[in-house]
Amino acid sequence: MWPSPAAREKPEFGVGRPEPRGGIGGSAQQGTLPREVEVDLLSCSGWDEVFGQERALAYLRGILERDEVPHALLFTGPRGVGKRTSALLFSAALLCSSGSPDGCESCRKVARGVHPDLHLVEPEGLQIRIEQVRELERQLSLKPQESRRKVAVIDEAESMNESAANAFLKTLEEPPRDTCIILVAAGADDLLPTVASRCHEVRFSPLGKRDVEEYLQRKLGMDSADAERLARLSGGIFGRALLWARAPELASFRDRGVEAAAAAGRSPLLALLELAAEVQKDAAGVELTARDEGQEAYRRALDRRGAERLEKKWQEVLKRESVRMSRQALFDFLDGMASFYRDIMLVGVAGTAEALPGEGLLVNLERREDLESEALRTGPEEASRRLRALRGAKKALAANVDQGLVMDWLMLEIKGAR
Amino acid sequence: MKINVLKGDILEALQKVQYSASGKGIMPILSGVKIESGEGEVVLSATDLESYTVSVFEAAVKEKGSCVVNLKTLLEYLRDSGDEKLEIGCEENELRVEGTKSRIRIYTMPTEDFPAHPRIEKMVLEGLEEGKFFDAVNKVSRAASRDEKRPTLMGVYFEVREGVIKLVSTDSYRLAIKEVTGDYKVEEEGEFIIPASSLVNLARAAGKGGKINIMRDENKGQLKFEADGLDHYIRLIEGKFPKYEQFIPEETRTNIEVDKKEMIDAIKRISLISNTVKISAKQGMLILEGESREVGEGKEELEVSQQGEDINIAFNASFLEDGLQSLEGEKALIGVNEPLKPGVVTERDGTGFKYIIMPIRL
Numbered sequence: 001m002w003p004s005p006a007a008r009e010k011p012e013f014g015v016g017r018p019e020p021r022g023g024i025g026g027s028a029q030q031g032t033l034p035r036e037v038e039v040d041l042l043s044c045s046g047w048d049e050v051f052g053q054e055r056a057l058a059y060l061r062g063i064l065e066r067d068e069v070p071h072a073l074l075f076t077g078p079r080g081v082g083k084r085t086s087a088l089l090f091s092a093a094l095l096c097s098s099g100s101p102d103g104c105e106s107c108r109k110v111a112r113g114v115h116p117d118l119h120l121v122e123p124e125g126l127q128i129r130i131e132q133v134r135e136l137e138r139q140l141s142l143k144p145q146e147s148r149r150k151v152a153v154i155d156e157a158e159s160m161n162e163s164a165a166n167a168f169l170k171t172l173e174e175p176p177r178d179t180c181i182i183l184v185a186a187g188a189d190d191l192l193p194t195v196a197s198r199c200h201e202v203r204f205s206p207l208g209k210r211d212v213e214e215y216l217q218r219k220l221g222m223d224s225a226d227a228e229r230l231a232r233l234s235g236g237i238f239g240r241a242l243l244w245a246r247a248p249e250l251a252s253f254r255d256r257g258v259e260a261a262a263a264a265g266r267s268p269l270l271a272l273l274e275l276a277a278e279v280q281k282d283a284a285g286v287e288l289t290a291r292d293e294g295q296e297a298y299r300r301a302l303d304r305r306g307a308e309r310l311e312k313k314w315q316e317v318l319k320r321e322s323v324r325m326s327r328q329a330l331f332d333f334l335d336g337m338a339s340f341y342r343d344i345m346l347v348g349v350a351g352t353a354e355a356l357p358g359e360g361l362l363v364n365l366e367r368r369e370d371l372e373s374e375a376l377r378t379g380p381e382e383a384s385r386r387l388r389a390l391r392g393a394k395k396a397l398a399a400n401v402d403q404g405l406v407m408d409w410l411m412l413e414i415k416g417a418r
Numbered sequence: 419m420k421i422n423v424l425k426g427d428i429l430e431a432l433q434k435v436q437y438s439a440s441g442k443g444i445m446p447i448l449s450g451v452k453i454e455s456g457e458g459e460v461v462l463s464a465t466d467l468e469s470y471t472v473s474v475f476e477a478a479v480k481e482k483g484s485c486v487v488n489l490k491t492l493l494e495y496l497r498d499s500g501d502e503k504l505e506i507g508c509e510e511n512e513l514r515v516e517g518t519k520s521r522i523r524i525y526t527m528p529t530e531d532f533p534a535h536p537r538i539e540k541m542v543l544e545g546l547e548e549g550k551f552f553d554a555v556n557k558v559s560r561a562a563s564r565d566e567k568r569p570t571l572m573g574v575y576f577e578v579r580e581g582v583i584k585l586v587s588t589d590s591y592r593l594a595i596k597e598v599t600g601d602y603k604v605e606e607e608g609e610f611i612i613p614a615s616s617l618v619n620l621a622r623a624a625g626k627g628g629k630i631n632i633m634r635d636e637n638k639g640q641l642k643f644e645a646d647g648l649d650h651y652i653r654l655i656e657g658k659f660p661k662y663e664q665f666i667p668e669e670t671r672t673n674i675e676v677d678k679k680e681m682i683d684a685i686k687r688i689s690l691i692s693n694t695v696k697i698s699a700k701q702g703m704l705i706l707e708g709e710s711r712e713v714g715e716g717k718e719e720l721e722v723s724q725q726g727e728d729i730n731i732a733f734n735a736s737f738l739e740d741g742l743q744s745l746e747g748e749k750a751l752i753g754v755n756e757p758l759k760p761g762v763v764t765e766r767d768g769t770g771f772k773y774i775i776m777p778i779r780l
Contacts, residue, residue: 106534112531114445114447116467134567137566138569141569141655141656141657142654142655143637144653145467145536145640148637176657177656297526297527297528298446298527298528300525301446301450301486301487301524301525301526301527302446302449303490305441309442
């Protein structure tokens with residue numbers, strides 16, 4: 001379980017390259033973790049803090065009003081569409097005496113992550129370990145402190161390892177009274193069936209491109225061209241668009257993926273392998289450093305040992321998050337490549353990019369010419385084969401296969417067909 | 419905030435609340451003490467989210483306000499400070515403590531992060547003698563479980579009935595019960611599972627001579643122990659306490675009266691060898707034996723007064739010792755039925771304490 005001041009801290013990171021590339025709106029060198037992106041903007045003062053998930057929210061508000069909150073909920077949907085934010089807002093509503101997030105003292109505590117009756121469990125590293133589940137059980141065995149209820153939010157519940165999930169089953173089967181458990185995961189299939197079947201599933205879907213665009217313009221004050229571009233490239237994954245808006249350095253990995261895909265046909269194998277190694281090195285260089293006033297206040301106010309403990313914990317978190325970010329950067333690279341091949345398939349089917357109805361279909365609009373020439377060279381079947389190879393590479397990365405190995409294999413695979 | 423206080427007053431209050439603060443927890447704010455100045459009095463609060471202690475003392479308040487600082491730092495500074503009169507002030511993110519000779523500035527933590535004070539009003543019990551209650555706590559809490567997988571057993575079961583209140587705890591190998599009598603007034607009957615560790619901390623912080631009131635909150639989630647100048651809130655454990663009555667034998671066939679100290683010493687010697695002590699009673703002679711393959715064996719003989727049949731039985735040595743240690747008086751009674759049925763340890767001049775212990779199968 002991550003220490004409470006997490007929500008108030010705004011980790012910043014610098015990528016291991018001197019000049020940030022891209023420069024799409026927002027502040028040039030600031031950014032937040034995918035995880036904190038949403039929380040950062042959260043004050044729990046109204047339901048409208050979650051964007052574009054009307055259906056899920058309507059359901060949640062409904063069960064609150066009817067007082068029929070099931071003891072375990074499972075929020076599913078792609079990463080970065082507002083599941084965690086919704087879970088926190090819903091927790092605020094459950095814990096607040098007014099029954100909705102209204103920005104009162106209790107709600108603000110939820111937003112800052114210091115509410116004593118909100119227990120947030122997140123993966124430490126790549127897994128949620130059994131010790132974290134045990135600690136949660138201990139916390140839940142006590143009656144609520146400030147509120148009428150207790151809420152446990154398990155973020156990235158799919159990262160519970162098997163022993164943790166099995167230990168957690170016991171709590172799910174007989175949760176303590178007045179307890180609501182919210183699991184957040186990409187899909188019900190990613191959990192043990194025994195866990196998923198005990199929860200009430202609430203689905204979150206990717207936002208429409210227009211929703212993301214509107215938000216970026218309205219709330220972050222981006223101009224319409226940049227907002228349109230980010231919304232298009234993010235594929236409706238809100239958290240991703242937001243992250244890229246604030247950290248253009250990360251968006252660059254995706255752009256490099258597109259470039260790599262565009263050049264793959266022409267470049268010799270050796271150049272591709274070198275490129276892969278370079279990307280991997282840069283991704284590994286993604287690093288977080290943190291400075292925050294809230295954190296600073298605690299570090300000063302604690303006695304020496306307490307401060308050391310806090311500092312150590314914070315460094316551990318930074319390290320863990322840096323590893324996650326590096327991984328994400330590689331995924332972004334692969335996604336960039338995949339989007340290019342996807343477009344090639346579209347162009348190949350339609351004949352020319354001009355023949356495609358409307359502009360909404362192509363992702364990489366900026367590269368229309370590249371797409372057309374590559375489409376002639378590559379053809380839809382070959383593009384589809386490369387997409388399969390990319391999917392294989394992502395799967396391998398997700399399973400923690402050595403990154404260098406995966407990237408090399410991928411490049412060999414892409415070149416190998418001819 | 420600006421206040422003038424006597425060092426002794428604030429130090430005493432700090433010492434009372436210190437057991438509730440937690441330096442190890444995951445929330446750094448919990449290592450703090452909240453200082454609030456109100457009308458002619460200062461309120462100190464500390465919490466580890468399991469217990470919440472509030473202590474009040476009188477002071478000359480010049481300006482009202484509140485802040486949170488690290489409890490340990492303030493406590494250790496005051497303990498060693500030579501000044502009798504202190505001026506305490508808080509500005510922005512600093513707390514100043516100034517005497518004539520020494521002064522200190524401590525950085526504060528965000529006050530708004532400090533957990534809110536529970537609201538508890540429903541009276542359960544009025545005018546309970548501190549001495550009697552905490553004595554019972556100390557006796558009973560030893561038998562509570564330390565196994566985090568069974569949270570309900572980590573608590574002391576507090577049963578309030580008209581005319582008698584009971585404290586019970588068990589780790590499923592032994593069970594301790596103490597009835598507390600006195601001229602307290604029961605306002606409402608009920609039962610609560612109180613975390614044993616918090617209750618023991620309270621026993622340490624509380625006085626011995628006064629009386630306490632016990633109150634509960636609306637949904638029976640917390641209890642408030644109200645003593646003179648000290649309010650202690652404890653969060654209760656969820657769940658059902660086992661039906662303990664079924665483990666208490668109604669009568670015992672063999673009853674042995676022993677000298678408590680002799681018996682304890684004998685068990686201590688046996689437990690050097692083995693943690694299982696075999697006991698055989700034979701016509702007024704009690705033989706304690708322990709053996710282990712690694713260490714060796716030991717044998718003790720005690721002259722006792724025995725009623726009933728001869729018997730062979732074995733117990734966990736430290737559990738048996740715990741039970742005897744909790745007894746008052748010089749003589750102890752040990753009652754047993756059969757080698758596999760629980761034994762009972764009581765005081766000869768019963769004061770409402772019973773210690774039930776499961777035997778070990780040989």
